[in-house]
Amino acid sequence: MDRGTVGSANRGRLQVEVRTEGHSEVVKPAGELDHHTADLLRAPLEEALAQGRARLVIDCSQLEFCDSTGLNVLLGARLKAEAAGGGVHLAGMLPVVARVFEITGAEAVFTLHDSLEEALSD
Numbered sequence: 001m002d003r004g005t006v007g008s009a010n011r012g013r014l015q016v017e018v019r020t021e022g023h024s025e026v027v028k029p030a031g032e033l034d035h036h037t038a039d040l041l042r043a044p045l046e047e048a049l050a051q052g053r054a055r056l057v058i059d060c061s062q063l064e065f066c067d068s069t070g071l072n073v074l075l076g077a078r079l080k081a082e083a084a085g086g087g088v089h090l091a092g093m094l095p096v097v098a099r100v101f102e103i104t105g106a107e108a109v110f111t112l113h114d115s116l117e118e119a120l121s122d
Helices: 040-050 068-083 097-106 116-121
Strands: 002-006 014-021 024-033 057-060 062-066 087-091 111-113
Touching: 014 062, 024 040, 024 068, 024 116, 040 057, 040 068, 057 068, 057 116, 062 097, 068 087, 068 097, 087 116, 111 116
Parallel strands: 024 057, 024 062, 057 087, 087 111
Antiparallel strands: 002 014, 014 024
16 A cells, blocks of 8 residues: 655655555655654654554665664664564665664664565565
């Protein structure tokens, strides 16, 4: 089920698609995830968790930038998902985004996958 794109005045900077695939909620942010756009990702993640979808797969293949605010959104979702018996899986990160996770050490607390297909088959 495709819930479309979440948007606001910052719509051109970050678009988020959400769909349910099997036992996973697939969330696909495209663009820049930062202080100004973080709520565009936070809202669908929290909605998925509120609906009992605790296995979140974030398709990062079109995420071009992620700052500390964006990282905190993902870390917060991870804590809530794990408390509900699930987790957050990050798939297909571009090198520029992967570097942020590497520098901060956040890569150690997420399950990382090379592709969305790999994350969904896990």
